[in-house]
Amino acid sequence: MVNESGLRRDVRALVARSWDPNLSLREWRTILVDSGWAVPSWPERWHGRGLPAWADGIVRDELRACGAVWSVPSGLAGPTILEQGPDDVRERFLRPLLTGEEVWCQLFSEPSAGSDLAGLTSTAILDGDEWVVNGQKVWNTSAHHADFGMLLARTDWDVPKHEGLTYFALPMHQPGVEVRPLRQMNFHSSFNEVFMTDARIPRAWVVGAPNRGWTAALATLAHERSFSILGRTDTRGVTEGRALAELRVEAAESAKVYSWYPQRAGRADLAIPHAHEVGRGADPVVRQEIARLVSLQRIGQWTAERATAARRLGRPPGPEGSIGKLALSTLARQAHRVHTMLAGAHGLLAGNDDGAPFGGIVAEILISTPAQSIAGGTDEVQRNILGEKALGLPKEPDAFRGVAYRDARAR
Ligand SMILES: Cc1cc2nc3c(=O)[nH]c(=O)nc-3n(C[C@H](O)[C@H](O)[C@H](O)COP(=O)(O)OP(=O)(O)OC[C@H]3O[C@@H](n4cnc5c(N)ncnc54)[C@H](O)[C@@H]3O)c2cc1C
Numbered sequence: 001m002v003n004e005s006g007l008r009r010d011v012r013a014l015v016a017r018s019w020d021p022n023l024s025l026r027e028w029r030t031i032l033v034d035s036g037w038a039v040p041s042w043p044e045r046w047h048g049r050g051l052p053a054w055a056d057g058i059v060r061d062e063l064r065a066c067g068a069v070w071s072v073p074s075g076l077a078g079p080t081i082l083e084q085g086p087d088d089v090r091e092r093f094l095r096p097l098l099t100g101e102e103v104w105c106q107l108f109s110e111p112s113a114g115s116d117l118a119g120l121t122s123t124a125i126l127d128g129d130e131w132v133v134n135g136q137k138v139w140n141t142s143a144h145h146a147d148f149g150m151l152l153a154r155t156d157w158d159v160p161k162h163e164g165l166t167y168f169a170l171p172m173h174q175p176g177v178e179v180r181p182l183r184q185m186n187f188h189s190s191f192n193e194v195f196m197t198d199a200r201i202p203r204a205w206v207v208g209a210p211n212r213g214w215t216a217a218l219a220t221l222a223h224e225r226s227f228s229i230l231g232r233t234d235t236r237g238v239t240e241g242r243a244l245a246e247l248r249v250e251a252a253e254s255a256k257v258y259s260w261y262p263q264r265a266g267r268a269d270l271a272i273p274h275a276h277e278v279g280r281g282a283d284p285v286v287r288q289e290i291a292r293l294v295s296l297q298r299i300g301q302w303t304a305e306r307a308t309a310a311r312r313l314g315r316p317p318g319p320e321g322s323i324g325k326l327a328l329s330t331l332a333r334q335a336h337r338v339h340t341m342l343a344g345a346h347g348l349l350a351g352n353d354d355g356a357p358f359g360g361i362v363a364e365i366l367i368s369t370p371a372q373s374i375a376g377g378t379d380e381v382q383r384n385i386l387g388e389k390a391l392g393l394p395k396e397p398d399a400f401r402g403v404a405y406r407d408a409r410a411r
Contacts, residue, residue: 002051004058011037011062019068021241025250028069028243029099037063038072038098041314046082046094054312060234067239071247073097076220077104077150077169084167084208084216092205093148093169100250105146107137107170107194108217114139115381117152118162118214119405122196124153131155131168131201133176136193142257143179143192146172151201152217155210157406164405165213169205176200186367190257222321224376263361264368265328266335268297270358274342277357289341293334300327319390322382329373336369 018031032038033047040055042048049055063070078097081090096102113120122135133153143149149170156164170177176199182191208216235251238244271290275281307320339362340347349356350363357363373379387393400408 002055007051007055007058008062011059012066015063015066015068019066021067021239021243023241023243025069025071025243025246026099026101029072032070032072033095033098039074039078042082046090047098052312053314057312064234064237067237069235069238069243069247071100071250073100073103075104076106076223077148079223080150080167080216080220081207083219086209088204089169089207102147103142103145104148104150105140105143105172106220107140107143107149107151108220109139110136111138115378117217118165120152120154120165122151122153123157124155124166124168124201126155126203129203131166131203131205133168133170133196133199133201136195138182138191138193140179140192140194141190142254143172143194144181145253145257148172149177149194150207150220152213154405155213158404159211160400160402161405161408162214164211165217166210167207167213167216168201169207170196170199170201174199186260186263186364188257188260190260221377222316260364260368263364264332264371266332266369266372267339267361267365268293268331268335270361271335271338271342274339274357274362278342280342286338286341289334289338293331293338296327296331296334300324300331303327319386322377322385322390325376326379326382326386329379332369332372336366339365 014035014037018035019028023031029038036042036044036047036049037059038047040049040051040059041053042050044050060070074097078094081093081097093102097104108117108120110120110122120135122133122137124131124133126132133151135153137143137149137151140149149172151168151170152165153168154164155166158164172179176197178195178197180193180195181189182193183189184191207213235244235247238247271293272281275283275286275290280286303320303324307324310318310320339357343357343362346355346357347362347366349360351360377385384396388395400411403411
C-alpha cells in the first residue's frame with residue numbers, strides 16, 4: 001500500500017540517483033518515462049507505476065521541491081490512447097508522446113460539424129494496408145506545430161451517424177495534409193484549417209476500433225472539459241541548467257499560441273485594479289458587479305477543486321467537467337461586463353493606442369471572451385449534456401435516429 005511519505009522518499013531517491021540539471025530536457029523526460037515516474041498513475045505496462053491518481057500531483061510537487069523539472073506533455077491524446085488502445089497503438093504512440101518527441105493536435109471540428117460533431121463528412125477508405133482520407137477540418141489549435149492529429153473521420157456511411165466514425169492517428173507531415181493558419185479578430189493566430197487530400201494512414205493506426213470512433217472521441221472530450229490535461233509547466237524552484245533552459249524555450253513557443261487565453265478567460269484579476277485606475281472603486285454599482293465577479297470566480301475554483309479531488313480518487317471525468325466549463329464562460333462574460341462598464345469607449349482602443357486601458361489588454365479581453373463559451377463544446381451543448389446525463393431529462397429529438405447517415409443527409 002503506497003503512502004505519501006514513502007512516495008516522496010522514492011522521488012527524492014530518484015532525483016539523487018538520476019537528476020542532473022545539465023541533462024537535456026528529452027534525456028530527463030526519458031528517464032522519468034522509463035522509470036515510471038512521468039505519470040505514476042498509469043499502468044506499469046504503459047510507462048507508469050499503477051499508483052492511485054493522487055500520486056501524480058505528489059510526484060510532481062516533490063520533483064520540483066528537489067529542484068528537478070516536471071513537465072510531461074501527454075495532452076489529450078495520451079489519456080485517450082491509454083484508455084482506448086489497442087495495445088499496438090499504445091505501444092507505438094504513448095512513449096514518444098510522453099517524452100515530447102511527438103506533438104499532437106485535435107482534428108475533430110469541420111465547417112459544418114462542430115456541436116453536431118457526429119455529423120462530420122471527412123471520409124477514410126481502406127485501401128490495402130492504408131486508410132486514404134479526404135476532407136477538411138477547421139479550428140485546429142496548434143496543427144501547425146503537430147506531428148500527429150487525433151483525427152475523427154467517417155468510415156461507414158450506411159449506418160447511423162454515430163456508428164460510422166473512426167478515430168485515427170494521422171501523420172501530419174505528408175503531402176496529403178495541408179495546414180493553413182487562420183487569423184483571428186484579436187490578431188492572434190492559434191487555429192488552422194487542415195485540408196486532407198488522399199492523406200495516408202497505416203491500417204493499424206486506429207484508436208479504439210474501426211467504426212467505434214465516437215466512444216474514443218467522447219473520451220477525449222471528457223478530458224478536455226474536466227481540466228485533466230497533464231503537461232502544465234511550473235518551473236518555480238527548479239535548478240538552473242540545460243533542462244530548465246530547454247523547457248523555457250518549449251514553454252515560450254507553446255505560450256505564443258496560448259498567450260491570449262488569459263484574456264479569453266476575462267482577466268477577473270484586473271477588475272479591481274481597473275476600478276481604482278478609473279477612480280470608480282467606491283461606486284456602489286461597480287462594487288456590486290465586482291462582488292458578483294469575485295463570487296463567480298470563487299465558485300468556479302471550488303468546482304475545479306471538486307473535479308481534481310474526484311480525479312485523485314480515480315473517478316472518471318463526470319458532470320463537473322460541463323459544470324466547470326459553464327462556470328468559466330459565465331465568469332468570462334461577467335468580467336467582460338465589468339471591464340466594459342469601467343473602460344467605456346476607451347475599451348475599444350487596442351495595442352499602443354494612446355489611452356488604451358492596460359496597454360490594450362482590455363480591448364483584447366472584449367474580443368477574446370466569446371471564444372470561452374465555444375471552445376471544447378458551447379454553453380448550450382454543455383447544458384444539453386447536463387440535462388441529459390446529470391438530470392435525466394429526455395434526449396433532444398432526432399428525426400434521423402437509427403437512419404443510415406447517407407440517407408439522413410440525402411433527405
Ligand atoms: C478557442 C477554440 C479552440 C478550439 N480548438 C479546437 C481544436 O483544437 N480542434 C477542433 O477540432 N476544434 C476546435 N475548436 C472548435 C470547437 O470545438 C467548435 O467551435 C465548437 O464545438 C462549436 O462548433 P461550431 O463552431 O461549428 O458552432 P455550431 O455548432 O455551428 O454552433 C452555433 C451555435 O448554435 C448552438 N447550437 C448548436 N447545436 C445546438 C443544440 N443541439 N442545442 C442548442 N444550441 C445548439 C451553439 O451553442 C452555438 O451557439 C476550437 C474552438 C475555439 C473557440
